[in-house]
Amino acid sequence: MDFGGQSRPFILPPWVDLLWGAVFTALWMVGAARLYSSSGSMFLIAALLYGFICVAVLTRWPRGKDFGWANRATLFRSSLIVALVAGAPFIPAHPTSTYTLWIYAVGALIALILDGVDGKLARVTHSASAFGARFDMEMDALLILGLCVAVTASGKAGTWVIALGLMRYLFVAAAFAMDWLNHPLPESFRRKTICVWQIVTLMVAIVPPIPPMFASLTLATALLLLAWSFMTDVYWLYERRFHYETL
DSSP states (O other): OOTTSSOOOOOOOHHHHHHHHHHHHHHHHHHHHHHTTOOHHHHHHHHHHHHHHHHHHHHHSOTTSOOOHHHHHHHHHHHHHHHHHHHGGGSOSSOSSOHHHHHHHHHHHHHHHTHHHHHHHHHHTTOOOHHHHHHHHHHHHHHHHHHHHHHHHHTSSOGGGHHHHHHHHHHHHHHHHOGGGGSOOOOOHHHHHHHHHHHHHHHHHHSTTSOHHHHHHHHHHHHHHHHHHHHHHHHHHHHTHHHHHTO
């Protein structure tokens, strides 16, 4: 009985959301198993990736607070991204049938379209948070890495393409050694534009009709632009490293 005259809002613990997220991940993986004629390694990769997401959510999400529909949308998207990343290494190189690549491309397109859903929900429900923004950003990074591996596995470009997906993680790793890299960056149209170009070129490269030469050329352009963008941000943070230390 509530003597204050107001009922407490119903809050689901995070593990409930993670549980249904695991169900969706399993369903996507069943479809992937049919597409790639099954692979134990693929299921292991998916389990490790989703397990890492669970650990991150359970350790960073505050207790007693509802997960929110925006984060649930991101979690649903992450279940698809996990399946895409887990299946990427098993795409056959130069397949005689383009069926596998088309299905993968459609799946990646759905994951890209869903990217705008969580942001819209956050604005409508007034539930935007730093956690949600970081959750969404990390899923973008994971999708990009999966697309890089898929492009390489399909034979559309060499292993150098994986540098597109690893650059974000190298930056995060460097931030452990150099704390000034952890300081916030200002909003940047340049950064957003290059990120979109990176994803678009990877999406286009995976489509079967695109020849390897064209795919390699556009992806090399994306890699150069991304490297320049990261160097610009690192230099900006380096110049202001002492300013943050005195705050």
